[in-house]
Amino acid sequence: MSATPTLKPRLNVFLCAPRGFCAGVVRAIDIVEHALRKFGAPVYVRHEIVHNRYVVEGLKRKGAIFVEELDEVPDNGAPVVFSAHGVPKAVPVEAESRKLLAIDATCPLVTKVHREAEIHYRRGRKVVLVGHKGHTEVIGTMGQLPEGAVVLVESPEDVAALPFPADEPIAYVTQTTLSVDDMQEVVNALQEKYPQIAGPHKQDICYATTNRQEAVKEIAHKVDAFIVVGSPNSSNSQRLKEVAERNGCRRAQLVLRATDIDWSQLEGVASLGVTAGASAPEVLVEEILDAVGEKFELVIDTITTATEDVSFPLPRTLREKVA
Known part of the structure; x- marks a missing residue:
């Protein structure tokens, strides 16, 4: 039985x-794959094109070479792609000075945050970035402006410690991948401390x-x-x-x-x-x-x-x- x-x-x-x-990730991966088909391997990519090891390993097998900085890219005419998270302004400047074939895969919604920060800075406002210290996107956003022009806050406690007077012209932008609820707590703290603070016309979180x-x-x-x-x-x-x-x-x-x-x-x-x-x-x-x-x-x-x-x-x- x-x-x-x-x-x-x-x-x-x-x-x-x-x-x-999401659309930004699809575009970034497509950029690397199109570059490989158009220019042939290798195609260099500064940082992980997106934060997923499976995706990165798949692109490596097709001929992508991932580097941390541009000084690892040889002057041999091979293209170099900037990741979806965005890069500091100094990176494309360096690429241009070396005549590298640079292709920017920064997500357009991250680029939107970069442009907002630049506009606020040109209008004489202090720029506060709500985000996580050390994240690639945060490094790229802070790198759009001169050193010290952007202040990073991660929590309402960070907001409480900001030294600017209440009448200081000030604006905020945010990392695009934050928790919506966490972001709102920090923004509420900013608006309470700085009632005249300028924010994005449309929420930065994608x-x-x-x-x-x-x-x-x-x-x-x-x-x-x-x-x-x-x-x-x-x-x-x-x-x-x-x-x-x-x-x-x-x-x-x-x-x-x-x-x-x-x-x-x-x-x-x-x-x-x-x-x-x-x-x-x-x-x-x-x-x-x-x-x-x-x-x-x-x-x-x-x-x-x-x-x-x-x-x-x-x-x-x-x-x-x-x-």
């Missing part, structure tokens, strides 16, 4: 939509960051556990994990690949939320669902909170017909 097969426990999976790649956080908020209080697909160095992915925790789901984990799953966090759960950061490809979501499906009988439901149809054109250098 054959043994009765062990039935897998049922797991209701709620997939967030939208999730995964549409994709906002939409992905809203989708997580919709699901987090309904599930026993949450998996955010993304890299540990991805700011927007880290924020999604935090949003899940703050909105009622204590078992939230950020994983890049299926091998990173902490299975102890899924013991005894009946429902699971799944999303992906803006730099995480859908293939990794599928890989993780396949891994979970080996241990559970999955019932998958997609929860859609917004529809995205944003796209950004390639730089002019790459718009010509690719051979």
Whole structure:
């Protein structure tokens, strides 16, 4: 008599939509791939093109070489791509002085923040940047203006410590990948301390960051556990994990690949939320669902909170017909 097969426990999976790649990430990856087709390998990329190791390794296999600084790029005519997070102004100046073929993959929504900061500075305002110290995007934004012209704040406590008088002409801009709620706390503190402070006409936090956080908020209080697909160095992915925790789901984990799953966090759960950061490809979501499906009988439901149809054109250098 054959043994009765062990039935897998049922797991209701709620997939967030939208999730995964945003328009800025798609454009950045497309830029590297178009450059490889047009100019051939190698194509140099300053910093990770997006914060996802899987994506970076895939581009390396196609002929991209990732460097930290331009002094690692040889003067051999090979193109160099600036990452989606943006770079300080000194970087393209150096590239031009060396006659490097520079291609800027900065997300247009990050470029918008750069332009805002420059306008405020030209109008004589002190510029405050709300963001995370050391993040690539923050370094790029602060590098748009002379050293010391931008003051970084990360919390309401940082705002309280600002030395400017209440009547000082002042403006703020923000990193595009912050937690919407955290950002609002800091902005509220700025507006309370500096009632005349100037801000962006439209929120600097990008549409994709906002939409992905809203989708997580919709699901987090309904599930026993949450998996955010993304890299540990991805700011927007880290924020999604935090949003899940703050909105009622204590078992939230950020994983890049299926091998990173902490299975102890899924013991005894009946429902699971799944999303992906803006730099995480859908293939990794599928890989993780396949891994979970080996241990559970999955019932998958997609929860859609917004529809995205944003796209950004390639730089002019790459718009010509690719051979």
